[in-house]
Amino acid sequence: MKWWKLSLFLAAIGAVILLSACGDKEMTKVKVGEVTRSIFYAPQYVAISKGYFEEEGLEIELSTIPGGDKTMTALLSGGIDIALVGAETSIYVTAQGANDPIKNFAQLTQTDGTFLVSRKKIDDFKWEMLKGSTFLGQRKGGMPQMVGEFVLKKHGIDPHKDLNLIQNIEFANIATAFASGTGEYVQLFEPTASVFEQEGIGHVVASFGTESGHVPYTVYMAKESYLAKHPDVAEKFTRAIKRAQDFVYEAPAEEVAKAIQPFFEDTDIELIAKVVERYREQESYAKNPILDEEEWNNLQDIMEKAGELPKRMDYEKLVDTTFAEKVSK
Structure with missing residues (x-):
């Protein structure tokens, strides 16, 4: 075999090996349930469309489950692994005596939307x-x-x-x-x-x-048993969200709109950009996934004044910032 044919042969073999290696990358499926579909959740869609989850080895199966009660039912029954819903739902569930406690582990939005x-x-x-x-x-x-x-x-x-x-x-x-x-x-x-x-x-x-003011308005939560069994998944998931949060604040609104438009096919891209800018201006998107204690207490104050707080819950009992703090360093 002539030297140039040998070179082509080896190059072809190398390409096949490389493609095989990429194709064989083991992906972990994560079932995520969002309480609604909204531009308010832009960082989540950015993390999917920009491939941040995929780069972490996570395959996201996203479903929209209207209503916090229905979303939590899906989480508690194992229909989904992670819920994106208001942090107040974790308080309601805990007050009812859940056997497997719910943990808020990554914050997505920090004001009312x-x-x-x-x-x-x-x-x-x-x-x-x-x-x-x-x-x-x-x-x-x-x-x-x-x-x-x-x-x-x-x-x-x-x-x-x-x-x-x-x-x-x-x-x-x-x-x-x-x-x-x-x-x-x-x-x-x-x-x-x-x-x-x-x-x-x-x-x-x-x-x-x-x-x-700032409240843990929309948070990713999972059962304590899931986080204990899959800490690597929780960390990778939170890291992808943090990257998306950075992108949402650093990129032009038009670029953010382009990234999330596939999730809002019936909405004009200029309108999406306008909404993104409106939410950014009032800092509705959390700038990192850490849910801090002041926000948690503000949430309970709001619930209490509305007459909807079953009882005050300790921050440490329902919030786990381990993953958020690690990826935010």
């Missing part, structure tokens, strides 16, 4: 304008509703006396109800709030996130 949308355009909005109005609120016992009540009370409004408060509509149907004519004001997540502005259905007049 809802906005106050008015049916009419208001140039100089004041919270007192809500008094006597019909307000389409969020589901009782959920973080959006509790933060909403916390903010209203902060501005001297008793939501159960000063408003015609509607809370009997399923989370997934609230936006549709408002679009159909129910309520003068509504509490909405993005991108729905901005879509309603575009379509002239409503107008964003205030942010509940900027009013309520």
Whole structure:
């Protein structure tokens, strides 16, 4: 065999070996359940689309399970490994006496993600304008509703006396109800709030996130037994999220929008970028996955003032920052 043929032969063999090695990389499947699909969770979609999870050897099977109660049921039953949901759900479950404690191990968002949308355009909005109005609120016992009540009370409004408060509509149907004519004001997540502005259905007049301060609004949690059995998976998962959090704050909003657009195919990319920028400006995306004790206490204060806190829970009992601290160094 001539030398050049031998070289080509060896190069071909090398390529086959390299491709085989890449193809044989062992991937660990992780079933993740998100409580809703929202641009509010941009870092999660970035971690998937940019391949951060894949580089950690994790294959993410993502499902959307509307409602915190349903998401937690899936977690407790083993239908999913990790839940992305409000930290308050871990308190509810623990108060009911769970055999396998739930641990919050990585924080994704650190403020409320809802906005106050008015049916009419208001140039100089004041919270007192809500008094006597019909307000389409969020589901009782959920973080959006509790933060909403916390903010209203902060501005001297008793939501159960000063408003015609509607809370009997399923989370997934609230936006549709408002679009159909129910309520003068509504509490909405993005991108729905901005879509309603575009379509002239409503107008964003205030942010509940900027009013309520930092809270562990949306957190990754898992059963204690899962984290004990798969600490390597938890660390790799958290590292991918941290990389995505960095990307969301460091990259132009347009680049972030491009990365997450596959998860919002029916939403215009310019609108996605606008929403990303809005959430970044009020620092709704957590800048690292560490859930600190001050945020935990603020969460319980909000729940307590809403009359929804079963009992105060020790930070150390329900929060594990081992992985978040390690990847944030």
